[in-house]
Amino acid sequence: MDAAARAAEAAFEAFAALPPAPRAAFLRSIADRLASRDNGLVERAGAETALPRPRLESERARTANQARLFADLLDEGSWVDARIDRAQPDRQPSPRPDLRRMLVPLGSVAVFGASNFPLAFSVAGGDTVSALAAGCPVVVKAHPAHPGTSELAARAILQAARETGMPDGVFSMIHGPSPAVGFRLVTHPAIRTVAFTGSFRGGKALFDAAARRDDPIPVFAEMGSANPVFVLPDALATRGEEIAKALAASVTLGAGQFCTNPGLLLVAPSDAAAAFVARLGALLAEAPAGTMVHAGIKAAYDAQLAAVAAIPEVALAARSPARGPNAATEAQPALLVTDGPAFAAQKRLGEEIYGPVTVAVRCSSRQDVLAAARRLEGHLTATVHATGRDLASFPDLLPILARKAGRVVVNGVPTGVEVAHAMHHGGPWPATTDPRATSVGTAAILRFARPVCFQDVPEGALPEELRDANPRGIFRLVDGRLTKDAL
């Protein structure tokens, strides 16, 4: 671990100094190796996580495309947010110097992958490729649930690094008993930033450890959330069946092992509400068992489900009796039902239960719905099923949800996180440790960069992005005006 962190530190100076083109070549080489059909990644990941092959194939494609997207971002180049304020030598009472500012890499990054995405949020996932794109060396702590998949992905990255002439130490991976190795990595002086995807408990522990350092470092932890879904009256009346089916499919997708799993349902008062909740219960009761990635997660699901079902005002309205081939990892979908006052009184009802279950809250009034929205903690997503009429009669709801969540979805499901420029996969505490950060989409690179201002630095010593002629052809804010023009 110490060797990996020190190697990353030693690589930083050379890696940070590389122009964008070789970094982009490195990322494309990683993408090609991940996409290659004969690398054994999908087979190994299937054996280690029990995730079905089509899902892993699409996750593999997503992971490779993500690396390519960051390569494209480097080629385009404007992400560095270059700003130039030209000198005003004749300004009174004192001249203004020449100021040129852009984003530069932050330093070595420790990456902790998730159990539920052995490719896209793991060794070669979004955190790693966005950190490498920013110019930061990476040390990955492999997830113990898929060590072989991790090893194959790490080899692909190391081969790509060699092939494209990256400095030694630009990428390392370590295995080890989870908390002990993780803490040592996060508190290592050579590590300057941490990216994590996983449980609240895990993310909070790393955050605390990093904050207690003599030199605290940023921790970007995405810790999941309950992802509230509001179902408004007119939508309920006109599309109840469709919404119930979409939600049942979203709740059970991947055995509920998505950080955007819709685990909380706020049902507006309506004549159709009882039938809707009953129908959702029937769909979940009929759903097959889902294989979770390991027995510990399935045991935690059962325990959390039982704990919430034991709250007096909560009913276990449905639970699928389906069994899979291995009881230790098969999770039965379920529906819990409660009411507005119970939701207001019991903080636990707004928290995630990791697995194929959702808690339906039957609200008794419009005020109940808005009060529930205002009471929400931070979530990755918040969804509203609504007609135009619904939105008009709940004008406050979307603005409230935009303050509670990183992404607001209308008439869709929160599962399915597009890798795109406009994606924000993050949200206020406790969904993440930094509400400004996204772990998906091109803005993820901004976590690993910081601005530097160059004052009166001669042209020849400036980074290309800040030179008069704008040789990189990027957008720059020149004296307050965004332009690709040379000075």
Add this chain to the structure above:
Amino acid sequence: MDAAARAAEAAFEAFAALPPAPRAAFLRSIADRLASRDNGLVERAGAETALPRPRLESERARTANQARLFADLLDEGSWVDARIDRAQPDRQPSPRPDLRRMLVPLGSVAVFGASNFPLAFSVAGGDTVSALAAGCPVVVKAHPAHPGTSELAARAILQAARETGMPDGVFSMIHGPSPAVGFRLVTHPAIRTVAFTGSFRGGKALFDAAARRDDPIPVFAEMGSANPVFVLPDALATRGEEIAKALAASVTLGAGQFCTNPGLLLVAPSDAAAAFVARLGALLAEAPAGTMVHAGIKAAYDAQLAAVAAIPEVALAARSPARGPNAATEAQPALLVTDGPAFAAQKRLGEEIYGPVTVAVRCSSRQDVLAAARRLEGHLTATVHATGRDLASFPDLLPILARKAGRVVVNGVPTGVEVAHAMHHGGPWPATTDPRATSVGTAAILRFARPVCFQDVPEGALPEELRDANPRGIFRLVDGRLTKDAL
């Protein structure tokens, strides 16, 4: 304190929902009131801080202009970093939803002003106006060193808020014994972010308190630094006298009470080095005493100076004998001299001494200079005095310094922080608690905003910035291309 924090929370929903124009009007009204000659601000600040009138007049103008700059930023509007990825309903294997993302306000901000800038970094300073510009209510904890100035500035803001129809609670100010009230404010559930300018000890204590909350919040603390200045051989030989004069003036400016005060000097080996250090010592020995803002700060200066001078390898090479009218607040400029090995061995030599003193490190080789640069902790600024020949023979130096500092200055002095788009007033720990944040310049607004993504949200429910027609006329990243065009 509790009432102020709750009032801010209550104001947030209405204030965040305001379009940019009324927020800009609020900021301009604040600026007009600050700029007004008959508000008594400069007189009161002079009485409370002993800063000279011309300095306070220029600080007042800067503070007003800063509020206007943020108003202009809101009018222009592109700062919200709007991004739109259009739906692809026919994409295989699954359609892509419509994604639109922009920055929204983060929540109520607690602001802690500095003692050394009673206007520009205090009640109506950069932290307050950038937070208000972002749409965040503000609660200021007044600095006990200038309570009357604080009260006048707070009244100006409150009058501006009333005149422009802002919601009650959008701004409050509290007085009180510093640490106790400050901690209660930072740990109040209604406060979502903290901005601080001051000492390392003060900033670190608030950072720790915020990190220990059940729901940790970001703390943007600017905690000063030693601001290393490198003087390279050719510059020393050709401009030694000029550099010595500029440095002596910068070290003694405002009695050394600037967070960008050049407190550390790395002098490259050269025949001219001894004469240069001697000349700098002579200039500082001749400099008048400077009045510090209160007796506690002056006592701390004397104590720190004595402690560093007591290090065996350090010589007190010069100290001005000048006395001012009030011994309790008059600080005598000084020069400390040491060598490369001592600088390498003594961490204290790289840390700030708050006041009109600088530590000159006589390096004995080119390697010594680069090793000193590599050993630096984070600083707000790093300066190099160099000719083209110097830069060519020290090609590594500027890239190293860009990794250590928030601003790299060539052939200038670090004091004087322009309020501009390209300014970055921040830097790696321990200069600040977040290397990505600036407290000066338009990018300061980014501390108080977070992205939200709207997925398939109907046009009518979207913020203006994200509507098809682009009614705000801002730059937006549409399908990866920056444009002001409508969709």
